[in-house]
Amino acid sequence: MIKNMTQIDTLVVGGGQAGVAMSEHLSRQNIPHLVLEKNQIAQAWRDVRWDSLVANGPAWHDRFPGMEFAYTEADGFMPKEEVADYFQAYAEKFDLPIRTGVEVNRVIKNAERSGFRVETSEGVIEAQRIVSATGAFQIPTIPTIAPKDPELYQIHSANYRNPEQLPEGGVLVVGAGSSGVQIADELQRSGKEVYLSVGPHDRPPRSYRGRDFVWWLGVLGLWEASANEPGKEHVTIAVSGAYGGQTIDFRRLAAQGLHLVGRTESFADDIAYFRHDLGDNIRGGDENYLSLLDKADEYIARNGLDLPPEPQAREFLSDPQCMTEPTLELNLKQQHIRTIIWATGFTSDYSWLQVDALDEEQQPKHQRGVSSEAGVYFLGLPWLSRRGSTFIWGVWHDAKYIADQIVIQRQYQQYRRQN
Numbered sequence: 009m010i011k012n013m014t015q016i017d018t019l020v021v022g023g024g025q026a027g028v029a030m031s032e033h034l035s036r037q038n039i040p041h042l043v044l045e046k047n048q049i050a051q052a053w054r055d056v057r058w059d060s061l062v063a064n065g066p067a068w069h070d071r072f073p074g075m076e077f078a079y080t081e082a083d084g085f086m087p088k089e090e091v092a093d094y095f096q097a098y099a100e101k102f103d104l105p106i107r108t109g110v111e112v113n114r115v116i117k118n119a120e121r122s123g124f125r126v127e128t129s130e131g132v133i134e135a136q137r138i139v140s141a142t143g144a145f146q147i148p149t150i151p152t153i154a155p156k157d158p159e160l161y162q163i164h165s166a167n168y169r170n171p172e173q174l175p176e177g178g179v180l181v182v183g184a185g186s187s188g189v190q191i192a193d194e195l196q197r198s199g200k201e202v203y204l205s206v207g208p209h210d211r212p213p214r215s216y217r218g219r220d221f222v223w224w225l226g227v228l229g230l231w232e233a234s235a236n237e238p239g240k241e242h243v244t245i246a247v248s249g250a251y252g253g254q255t256i257d258f259r260r261l262a263a264q265g266l267h268l269v270g271r272t273e274s275f276a277d278d279i280a281y282f283r284h285d286l287g288d289n290i291r292g293g294d295e296n297y298l299s300l301l302d303k304a305d306e307y308i309a310r311n312g313l314d315l316p317p318e319p320q321a322r323e324f325l326s327d328p329q330c331m332t333e334p335t336l337e338l339n340l341k342q343q344h345i346r347t348i349i350w351a352t353g354f355t356s357d358y359s360w361l362q363v364d365a366l367d368e369e370q371q372p373k374h375q376r377g378v379s380s381e382a383g384v385y386f387l388g389l390p391w392l393s394r395r396g397s398t399f400i401w402g403v404w405h406d407a408k409y410i411a412d413q414i415v416i417q418r419q420y421q422q423y424r425r426q427n
């Protein structure tokens with residue numbers, strides 16, 4: 009039994025930002041609940057990120073409405089430790105019922121009665137409702153093409169901390185979303201020879217005409233988009249708050265000395281093979297960048313805003329040699345590449361959630377976080393309700409919606425016929 013508790017109305021699994029947001033909204037609605045977190049509050053921000061990481065969005069934006077960051081300029085980018093501290097302080101400020109160090113091992117539906125049996129590392133608890141707030145970034149994925157060579161040091165971006173951690177020699181970073189591009193940039197600045205394998209991506213301008221892109225996505229309604237454009241569902245976004253916040257510009261990175269290659273296809277006999285798609289991928293990113301500039305210009309004109317023109321934002325460096333004469337094969341040994349960093353994303357583990365809320369691929373079946381199993385909810389998933397759903401500010405709004413849905417279901421459950 010969890011200390012002094014055998015039953016609870018709503019059990020939230022996971023005390024990252026999603027669990028904190030959920031708990032705030034459940035508290036506001038007076039719904040008895042408990043959050044169980046197997047580690048510490050927002051530990052992913054502390055432990056599963058590299059040392060120099062700062063938030064991708066400015067402090068005025070990447071936060072919950074209930075509290076501002078304590079020690080920064082609003083337009084600055086918070087270091088990851090301070091983001092973790094922020095959520096810890098947030099939980100304290102709202103006196104949220106979060107128990108840390110308790111893992112949920114199994115959730116099963118009660119037979120022939122409502123609610124769920126929850127088996128935890130500290131015993132069993134019954135809950136009428138379960139909110140899974142375990143996040144979209146649980147298990148680092150490394151594709152099966154990874155070479156088996158024991159002489160290569162291979163890690164996922166989740167295990168990268170700093171350049172000193174890596175052996176001497178060059179590095180191949182696979183994946184150029186926000187993680188891969190920032191890690192490659194940091195390694196190259198530290199003096200290493202770095203190859204960056206670039207796939208299709210979106211790359212918004214860091215700022216345009218005096219406004220950060222998070223502001224533009226907000227006023228243009230793009231954070232609220234319910235799905236990415238068809239064909240771009242899984243396209244990564246390359247954005248960074250590092251070095252005070254700069255637009256990710258692959259031509260500039262190439263000019264700085266980073267070797268860019270297309271998508272990594274395979275490995276055989278010390279050789280890495282890349283697709284002939286680097287130019288297309290970079291031009292695709294340019295299109296995405298320019299389309300946001302166009303939308304911003306149109307918005308400014310229609311609304312008569314007084315924001316300074318920025319024609320230089322449309323000027324690109326000329327295409328580097330790596331685009332015009334792409335490298336399709338790379339002999340890792342000959343180029344002294346001793347490390348591969350896989351910045352290739354994450355998957356989820358729902359093995360603990362043994363209810364009818366997952367499809368054949370063990371992915372959540374849900375609509376805006378309300379699952380196919382009555383009483384089970386999901387939070388923090390990509391595109392759960394909108395583009396912003398996995399981001400700090402967006403998860404807070406999704407949690408609010410789920411709390412409303414829980415209130416509605418409780419009202420139905422509490423209904424009793426009067427006559």
Ligand SMILES: Cc1cc2nc3c(=O)[nH]c(=O)nc-3n(C[C@H](O)[C@H](O)[C@H](O)COP(=O)(O)OP(=O)(O)OC[C@H]3O[C@@H](n4cnc5c(N)ncnc54)[C@H](O)[C@@H]3O)c2cc1C
Binds near residue numbers: 398
């Ligand atoms: C490198 C990186 C940088 C990012 N930068 C930004 C950014 O700048 N701005 C932004 O808005 N978003 C950013 N994100 C996206 C997102 O905000 C973070 O990933 C955030 O940590 C997600 O929060 P979460 O609460 O959904 O999941 P998590 O932070 O992963 O929290 C889930 C929690 O659930 C716990 N848990 C899991 N299983 C169990 C169990 N069975 N029992 C009990 N507890 C369990 C885990 O211990 C964990 O603490 C970034 C993501 C990554 C990977």
